[in-house]
Amino acid sequence: MAIARYLDKVYLFIVGTQLFGMLALDLVQFYPKALWESPSAPLHFLVTLKAAYTSYSGDPFFAEPAHEPWFQACILIEGLVQLPLCAYLAYKLASSSSASTDPRTELAGIAFGCTTGFGAAISCYHIAQLGAEALDPAKKTSLLWGTYFPFTLIPVLMAVDMHFRILARISNLEKKVKSQ
Numbered sequence: 001m002a003i004a005r006y007l008d009k010v011y012l013f014i015v016g017t018q019l020f021g022m023l024a025l026d027l028v029q030f031y032p033k034a035l036w037e038s039p040s041a042p043l044h045f046l047v048t049l050k051a052a053y054t055s056y057s058g059d060p061f062f063a064e065p066a067h068e069p070w071f072q073a074c075i076l077i078e079g080l081v082q083l084p085l086c087a088y089l090a091y092k093l094a095s096s097s098s099a100s101t102d103p104r105t106e107l108a109g110i111a112f113g114c115t116t117g118f119g120a121a122i123s124c125y126h127i128a129q130l131g132a133e134a135l136d137p138a139k140k141t142s143l144l145w146g147t148y149f150p151f152t153l154i155p156v157l158m159a160v161d162m163h164f165r166i167l168a169r170i171s172n173l174e175k176k177v178k179s180q
Contacts, residue, residue: 007161008101011109012093014154018116019086025050025062027079057147058139060130061123071126074119082119085112103169106162113159120151 028036028046036043054062061071085108092105101109127135127144135143 008093011158015089058136081115106165109162110159113155117152117156120148124148
């Protein structure tokens with residue numbers, strides 16, 4: 001179980017980073033405009049943060065206010081599915097003092113891993129297809145491998161790991177039932 005606890009810390013890092021990214025960048029467009037649009041608005045710093053991130057990274061998903069329909073669908077899924085899962089997992093993984101997670105956390109990990117990994121994989125593929133006229137090649141490499149690929153790989157590994165944890169639970173229950 002020491003490996004599981006170590007992996008849970010890795011998952012907490014990726015879940016926490018995802019949660020921050022959703023709240024600070026991805027989902028701001030759904031906040032009431034009075035909270036962020038005006039320079040005097042209390043959350044206007046999020047506009048500045050997004051501009052700084054876009055300038056530094058060249059991320060094409062945040063450079064334009066309007067996005068392709070597939071990306072908007074991913075953002076909606078992120079807000080409706082990933083956000084609640086992410087908040088739940090961040091809480092459970094941060095507060096877990098035991099050596100293993102509980103079945104509810106493991107099921108949430110599977111759902112989060114699948115949805116996040118799939119959305120990030122689509123983004124990776126899109127970025128990989130962009131030409132030099134759309135995205136600086138140096139920034140493309142950084143975005144692809146440093147920003148989006150970890151959110152494909154780690155959540156998918158999380159889903160597989162949580163799947164095997166649940167299978168182990170089921171196997172243990174089957175053994176108990178057979179021994180009775």
